[in-house]
Amino acid sequence: MKNRPTILSLLLMSMLVVTGLLTGCSEDSESPVGAAAGTDDYSQIDFSLPYGGLTTSDEEVAFGDESLLAVALAEEGDEVLDPMADDPLVRELEDLGRAEFDPDNPDQPHFTFVHLRWGMLRDMMDSVAITPPCDVTDWTGAVHVDRGALVVRRVIRFERPLDHIIFPRLDRQTVGLVSHTACGFDGVVLQILERPQDYDAPDSLGLGPNMLHISLGAFTADIAVRDLAGMEEVYDVGDLGNKCAVTGFTLSDLEICPKGFLSGHYRRLPEDRPDSVSVDEPAGERYGVYAGLWRGLEGRIGGFLRGGYGVDADGQRVFIGKYIGPRGHFRGLIRGTWEPGESADMLAQFRGQWVSASGNVEGLLGGEAFPVAGTPGGFFTGRWTALCDDQAEENLR
Numbered sequence: 348m349k350n351r352p353t354i355l356s357l358l359l360m361s362m363l364v365v366t367g368l369l370t371g372c373s374e375d376s377e378s379p380v381g382a383a384a385g386t387d388d389y390s391q392i393d394f395s396l397p398y399g400g401l402t403t404s405d406e407e408v409a410f411g412d413e414s415l416l417a418v419a420l421a422e423e424g425d426e427v428l429d430p431m432a433d434d435p436l437v438r439e440l441e442d443l444g445r446a447e448f449d450p451d452n453p454d455q456p457h458f459t460f461v462h463l464r465w466g467m468l469r470d471m472m473d474s475v476a477i478t479p480p481c482d483v484t485d486w487t488g489a490v491h492v493d494r495g496a497l498v499v500r501r502v503i504r505f506e507r508p509l510d511h512i513i514f515p516r517l518d519r520q521t522v523g524l525v526s527h528t529a530c531g532f533d534g535v536v537l538q539i540l541e542r543p544q545d546y547d548a549p550d551s552l553g554l555g556p557n558m559l560h561i562s563l564g565a566f567t568a569d570i571a572v573r574d575l576a577g578m579e580e581v582y583d584v585g586d587l588g589n590k591c592a593v594t595g596f597t598l599s600d601l602e603i604c605p606k607g608f609l610s611g612h613y614r615r616l617p618e619d620r621p622d623s624v625s626v627d628e629p630a631g632e633r634y635g636v637y638a639g640l641w642r643g644l645e646g647r648i649g650g651f652l653r654g655g656y657g658v659d660a661d662g663q664r665v666f667i668g669k670y671i672g673p674r675g676h677f678r679g680l681i682r683g684t685w686e687p688g689e690s691a692d693m694l695a696q697f698r699g700q701w702v703s704a705s706g707n708v709e710g711l712l713g714g715e716a717f718p719v720a721g722t723p724g725g726f727f728t729g730r731w732t733a734l735c736d737d738q739a740e741e742n743l744r
Contacts, residue, residue, distance in 0.1 A: 394631035398680040399667035403704040424503035444601035459539040465591040466532025481529035486564040495541035501646035503534035536646035579715040604736035609729035611639015633657040634692040
């Protein structure tokens with residue numbers, strides 16, 4: 348496993364030192380994860396404007412949000428040098444995936460990237476407020492696929508040497524791991540590689556669909572690999588408040604078209620929020636705010652997103668924000684729609700697109716949000732893709 352700091356780690360560490368961020372988080376209710384300081388005013392989003400009045404200007408790193416910096420530093424994860432990545436079958440399939448995609452090629456493999464997280468998946472501000480000690484949960488177990496190959500690409504928040512991937516691997520289909528969580532969570536990024544006979548086995552063989560088997564401590568699940576294509580699922584585990592989140596993305600090519608995952612936190616604003624106006628006013632109404640991380644397929648953090656959700660002057664639900672790179676450079680303006688959860692102002696799902704500074708649509712994004720009991724918000728998971736992969740776009744529409 349690599350322990351060398353990445354460029355993002357060094358950048359975030361320097362920012363944390365400069366801002367003096369060592370503990371805790373801001374109590375500013377305008378932010379889902381802390382106080383923000385940037386070029387645009389995210390407390391004044393006008394949902395009746397195409398992009399809420401946000402601009403194409405650059406921002407500070409992580410929008411100047413100290414707690415979002417802390418989240419990025421904690422969740423960037425470590426790249427794993429899994430020896431299985433050099434397995435002849437894995438190398439053969441990846442070479443096919445990097446070639447020009449041919450939908451008529453009968454040997455075209457499938458690649459599924461899976462983000463697994465387990466433990467206290469909670470709102471950032473709430474989880475920081477948890478007073479140790481917390482009960483320790485042992486998640487030691489294994490992840491297995493029936494056919495094809497399984498490669499570990501990244502671990503998230505593992506506390507080594509206690510938490511670790513078990514090497515040597517038993518076989519190319521099985522990953523064993525040791526993990527313990529208390530007030531936080533751990534995670535891994537896995538890659539499933541399948542040949543045509545793995546994901547589309549003839550009925551005459553009686554094999555059934557290729558399955559992903561998850562056995563982590565007390566949590567078990569059996570999921571068809573084909574169902575991971577658009578999965579954003581969160582399971583409750585035990586009675587301590589633990590959860591297990593499974594997010595998947597399936598594709599038939601590698602590196603040709605950028606795509607990846609989203610994760611973050613949202614916060615519903617108080618009902619007496621001072622900026623609330625009647626929906627018959629031009630500005631509409633802001634219901635909540637969100638902020639999070641923009642990741643590549645293998646889990647590396649490639650930027651940040653921030654914005655709000657509410658209704659426009661016609662009462663239509665609107666999801667608006669900005670996407671920036673790791674150093675704060677503008678990448679895109681976000682606009683889409685959202686669906687409510689248990690209450691009319693609770694975020695449950697979102698779908699949208701982002702545009703470049705010239706206004707060209709660059710890609711699609713979407714995800715699901717999950718409330719955390721006892722807090723005014725929760726967390727979200729999602730996926731994004733540039734507009735150059737029909738299969739990935741279909742997963743997000």
